[in-house]
Amino acid sequence: MAILIHIFLLFLLLPSASATAFHFEDFNVEETIAATKLKAIKEADTLQQSEEEPPPGLRKLKLHHRDKISALHNTFTLQDHRSRFNSRMRRDAKRVASLVRRTGTRSKSYNDDDNNEAFGFGSNVVSGTEEGSGEYFVRIGLGSPPTYQYMVVDSGSDIVWVQCQPCSQCYNQSDPLFNPATSASFSGVACSSAVCDRLENAGCHQGRCRYEVSYGDGSYTRGTLALETLTIGKTLVRNTAIGCGHLNQGMFIGAAGLLGLGGGPMSFVGQLGGQTGGAFGYCLVSRGSTGSSGSLEFGRDAMPVGAAWVPLIHNPLFPSFYYVGLSGLGVGGSKLNISEEVFQINDLGDGGVVMDTGTAVTRLPSSAYEAFRDAFIAETMNLPRAPAVSIFDTCYDLNGFVMVRVPTVSFYFSSGPFLTLPARNFMIPADDVGTFCFAFAASPSGLSIIGNIQQEGIQISIDGANGFVGFGPNYAVCCLVSSSFALMLSILTTKSEKLIVLGWSLGEELLLGYVLASRRADSTSKRLIELGTAGVGPARPLRRS
Numbered sequence: 001m002a003i004l005i006h007i008f009l010l011f012l013l014l015p016s017a018s019a020t021a022f023h024f025e026d027f028n029v030e031e032t033i034a035a036t037k038l039k040a041i042k043e044a045d046t047l048q049q050s051e052e053e054p055p056p057g058l059r060k061l062k063l064h065h066r067d068k069i070s071a072l073h074n075t076f077t078l079q080d081h082r083s084r085f086n087s088r089m090r091r092d093a094k095r096v097a098s099l100v101r102r103t104g105t106r107s108k109s110y111n112d113d114d115n116n117e118a119f120g121f122g123s124n125v126v127s128g129t130e131e132g133s134g135e136y137f138v139r140i141g142l143g144s145p146p147t148y149q150y151m152v153v154d155s156g157s158d159i160v161w162v163q164c165q166p167c168s169q170c171y172n173q174s175d176p177l178f179n180p181a182t183s184a185s186f187s188g189v190a191c192s193s194a195v196c197d198r199l200e201n202a203g204c205h206q207g208r209c210r211y212e213v214s215y216g217d218g219s220y221t222r223g224t225l226a227l228e229t230l231t232i233g234k235t236l237v238r239n240t241a242i243g244c245g246h247l248n249q250g251m252f253i254g255a256a257g258l259l260g261l262g263g264g265p266m267s268f269v270g271q272l273g274g275q276t277g278g279a280f281g282y283c284l285v286s287r288g289s290t291g292s293s294g295s296l297e298f299g300r301d302a303m304p305v306g307a308a309w310v311p312l313i314h315n316p317l318f319p320s321f322y323y324v325g326l327s328g329l330g331v332g333g334s335k336l337n338i339s340e341e342v343f344q345i346n347d348l349g350d351g352g353v354v355m356d357t358g359t360a361v362t363r364l365p366s367s368a369y370e371a372f373r374d375a376f377i378a379e380t381m382n383l384p385r386a387p388a389v390s391i392f393d394t395c396y397d398l399n400g401f402v403m404v405r406v407p408t409v410s411f412y413f414s415s416g417p418f419l420t421l422p423a424r425n426f427m428i429p430a431d432d433v434g435t436f437c438f439a440f441a442a443s444p445s446g447l448s449i450i451g452n453i454q455q456e457g458i459q460i461s462i463d464g465a466n467g468f469v470g471f472g473p474n475y476a477v478c479c480l481v482s483s484s485f486a487l488m489l490s491i492l493t494t495k496s497e498k499l500i501v502l503g504w505s506l507g508e509e510l511l512l513g514y515v516l517a518s519r520r521a522d523s524t525s526k527r528l529i530e531l532g533t534a535g536v537g538p539a540r541p542l543r544r545s
Helices: 002-012 016-023 029-034 066-072 081-102 112-118 268-275 366-378 523-529
Strands: 024-028 060-065 136-142 147-154 160-163 203-205 208-214 220-232 235-249 257-260 279-283 294-298 308-313 322-324 326-331 353-355 362-364 395-397 403-407 409-413 418-421 427-429 435-438 440-442 448-450 458-463 468-475 486-491 500-505
Touching: 024 029, 029 403, 029 427, 147 160, 160 220, 235 257, 235 268, 308 322, 308 458, 326 366, 362 366, 366 440
Parallel strands: 147 257, 160 235, 353 448, 362 440
Antiparallel strands: 024 403, 060 136, 060 294, 136 147, 136 220, 160 257, 203 208, 208 220, 220 235, 279 294, 279 458, 308 468, 322 353, 326 409, 362 448, 395 435, 409 418, 427 435, 458 468, 486 500
């Protein structure tokens, strides 16, 4: 450790003239292609959680990518990566179309069927577990005594629901259907209840509150609203309002239902209220990871020391979504000449930048995306190009390469800091033979969406009560099991209003690098500021010997 600290101190003292080296990072092509090969999980590696095998924390859950759920239950019939990639892009197109509709930002020329055809997939809807909704899953206990079920995690949804017996129409799930009759804590909600009043599209049948939710991919759930006890880690959360679905159409990869984490009062986070202060954090494990898990944690303890905090922007027309202020984009260490107005919410509540766990690929307004893409292409002229794939118009043929050097890519936030992404979060494999694409796309409207590919491996913290979202400080180590060894160092200044955080990985060169400089110009801050511009800058990658 002393040697590592010594190396780090030498890094801090590097002259600013060498800063140009920080604008590129090495991308391990060979390792990324190898990771596209999925393996079935052995029975000994089961994801089942029970009282005998508790989750890792009091209110902390393992967060699994859909590939792991499929591997566990041997449901991935799409064995080759290209098929899974195409399937994911189809799901993503429907997710984005749904968000555009919900936020009222539909352009006059936008049409769902036209959108699907533009993506090269036609308009056919493919059903089955391999085509299902949901990208990330947790396992929670329902009822008293608890029965454990997989639930889709969705930061853009404001309801918790589960398939229930008796069921007139249910899709297949990996666990037995939840039976309210076996739970001592299950209680129906009356139509006159204040809880029912908070529900959108509430109905009434025989004195019981009814709910209905539809999703962009054609899935839906209908049933009665109830109060039930949920088991989250070792914590019992009593009187949680859940939808008990008796009529369900869905493709949820064996999940029993959905755990909404949106900003509205009926989401799980909203219902926890003062118990957690509207705070939760998550780390999304990388796609294709069948041997590792991310994490989802609730409460103030989930708020890390050393994160870079960015204000959440409240959109009163769409309070369910987590909006952030984006001032620009960067390529190769340089902020591009893109107007900040492109990313702002207008007077009608349209536009803005939403962070969403259910969308895979980050969408940007066309003008911003084109400038962003062109700048990236200009810095990668030495790499062989490949034809466009799906929604991606910028792809590369890296077949035969072991390692390539690519420019850094950054999000600049309105409050000052910027987030520099690891290469695997923007260079994604479209197949298993070396076709990689720049993982951004133009938005069909003025709405920007920061997708889960760009969030993978980064510790995300939502502080709803105080109106902030935090990034970092950990990358890779925020996941419960990681294939990469990550080294994280935080430089804390005792009288600073901000924290300075650097992170990188020995396994993947530059993984995460951002410096949020102190407003107080102490000697430590000045030294770090020399490494970037405007008080912030990417960390220097460690080179393999």
